[in-house]
Amino acid sequence: MYYRYLKQLESEHVHFISSTKLAELAGLTASQVRQDMSAFGGEGRQGSGYPISELRKHLERLLGIDKQHAMIIIGAGNLGCALAHYHPFHQKRFSTLEIFDNDPSKIGTTIGSFTIKSTDALEAFLSQRHVDIAVLTLPATHAQQIAERVYNSGVRAFWNFAPVDLKLPQDASIVSVHLDESLEMLSYYMLNKDG
Amino acid sequence: MYYRYLKQLESEHVHFISSTKLAELAGLTASQVRQDMSAFGGEGRQGSGYPISELRKHLERLLGIDKQHAMIIIGAGNLGCALAHYHPFHQKRFSTLEIFDNDPSKIGTTIGSFTIKSTDALEAFLSQRHVDIAVLTLPATHAQQIAERVYNSGVRAFWNFAPVDLKLPQDASIVSVHLDESLEMLSYYMLNKDG
DNA sequence: TAGATTGTTAATCGATTAACAATC
DNA sequence: TAGATTGTTAATCGATTAACAATC
Numbered sequence: 001m002y003y004r005y006l007k008q009l010e011s012e013h014v015h016f017i018s019s020t021k022l023a024e025l026a027g028l029t030a031s032q033v034r035q036d037m038s039a040f041g042g043e044g045r046q047g048s049g050y051p052i053s054e055l056r057k058h059l060e061r062l063l064g065i066d067k068q069h070a071m072i073i074i075g076a077g078n079l080g081c082a083l084a085h086y087h088p089f090h091q092k093r094f095s096t097l098e099i100f101d102n103d104p105s106k107i108g109t110t111i112g113s114f115t116i117k118s119t120d121a122l123e124a125f126l127s128q129r130h131v132d133i134a135v136l137t138l139p140a141t142h143a144q145q146i147a148e149r150v151y152n153s154g155v156r157a158f159w160n161f162a163p164v165d166l167k168l169p170q171d172a173s174i175v176s177v178h179l180d181e182s183l184e185m186l187s188y189y190m191l192n193k194d195g
Numbered sequence: 196m197y198y199r200y201l202k203q204l205e206s207e208h209v210h211f212i213s214s215t216k217l218a219e220l221a222g223l224t225a226s227q228v229r230q231d232m233s234a235f236g237g238e239g240r241q242g243s244g245y246p247i248s249e250l251r252k253h254l255e256r257l258l259g260i261d262k263q264h265a266m267i268i269i270g271a272g273n274l275g276c277a278l279a280h281y282h283p284f285h286q287k288r289f290s291t292l293e294i295f296d297n298d299p300s301k302i303g304t305t306i307g308s309f310t311i312k313s314t315d316a317l318e319a320f321l322s323q324r325h326v327d328i329a330v331l332t333l334p335a336t337h338a339q340q341i342a343e344r345v346y347n348s349g350v351r352a353f354w355n356f357a358p359v360d361l362k363l364p365q366d367a368s369i370v371s372v373h374l375d376e377s378l379e380m381l382s383y384y385m386l387n388k389d390g
Numbered sequence: 391t392a393g394a395t396t397g398t399t400a401a402t403c404g405a406t407t408a409a410c411a412a413t414c
Numbered sequence: 415t416a417g418a419t420t421g422t423t424a425a426t427c428g429a430t431t432a433a434c435a436a437t438c
Contacts, residue, residue: 001376004358018395027360030395031431038397046396047438063379064386078277085273088358088375133381157385159378163199163283165222173384175377180283181196182372183354184258186328189368190352191259213419225419226407233421241420242414395438402431413420 075138126153270333321348
């Protein structure tokens with residue numbers, strides 16, 4: 001989140017920002033901001049604040065987004081196709097190599113610049129090419145099983161959009177985006193706004 | 196998250212679950228589960244655990260997902276179209292009425308069962324039909340401005356996919372899905388796994 | 391030098407865990 | 415009745431806030 005605000009400020013040609021101002025922007029306390037900056041190696045200067053461009057680059061290294069990441073997308077539904085063409089990621093050095101699906105009627109068809117491959121070909125593909133991240137945009141029923149296969153072929157990072165919590169060995173990194181829960185939370189907030 | 200696990204257990208025809216077993220499934224402590232159940236009106240029975248079906252219905256009411264929600268989607272990009280046809284929500288009583296976009300080359304074209312409408316027609320549409328939730332799948336540069344217009348036409352809930360934090364009056368409910376941050380977090384986890 | 395602002399320590403607050411009597 | 419399991423209270427832990435000396 002800090003990274004997002006720093007990029008925005010940078011695009012507005014601001015050079016320094018104080019913890020007070022940044023807190024105001026992000027809806028936090030100044031104390032919180034200083035505590036956080038300090039935690040990831042604060043580079044602030046008394047009197048003037050934090051140097052925006054320097055801090056942004058620092059966060060980029062800290063997050064590892066200064067490095068290239070190769071991804072494959074498994075599940076060529078609407079969401080999978082949307083992610084394959086979502087530009088912001090590509091600019092940020094996340095690039096999609098291939099899209100896989102198990103539906104025979106989809107295999108071989110093209111989606112933008114991609115030709116959908118069969119999930120049967122996953123192992124063969126992963127033995128040839130290095131893949132950092134598997135994006136799972138497939139039904140809950142298949143997610144765990146496919147994740148295990150991909151893990152066994154050496155992939156250690158999973159961006160999961162299926163409404164399940166993947167169970168994989170400790171050395172796997174998993175981030176799940178639970179769209180269903182997100183919408184349910186909105187429903188809850190609506191219901192409990194003031195009255 | 197509890198709701199998701201309860202549905203799953205229900206589909207497996209389990210009737211009761213103890214805090215210990217549920218904690219194991221969800222990766223929490225039994226204490227945590229009991230504390231949470233108690234917080235949203237615990238209905239457990241000593242000796243046997245929590246009645247799954249009853250608890251699921253209870254959470255449905257608590258979250259407000261037993262009620263119908265009318266949505267509009269603003270931004271007919273890949274993500275907007277994906278969400279318009281994402282089935283799980285429709286089953287859960289979230290239904291999409293219309294999709295809007297400001298790109299003249301998209302307006303009038305059809306995406307599945309929807310004909311894309313101009314954002315110029317937003318106010319007219321909102322004065323005719325009641326809309327509970329506006330889904331924002333548009334560029335960061337337009338999100339705040341469109342959100343304000345939609346707010347001024349009476350919509351009070353926003354499901355935001357643009358990489359900005361919307362600034363709206365207190366009585367608005369906002370849930371943002373920051374896909375960029377989510378992927379950056381995965382990058383961070385990968386980098387910091389064990390060594 | 392004076393004003394602004396950090397970095398850090400101490401104080402507060404809330405959330406998680408542990409423990410156990412109550413009870414199905 | 416005996417075993418299992420809740421609901422809740424107390425203890426622990428971590429995260430947020432407040433305060434202020436150091437310093438640009």
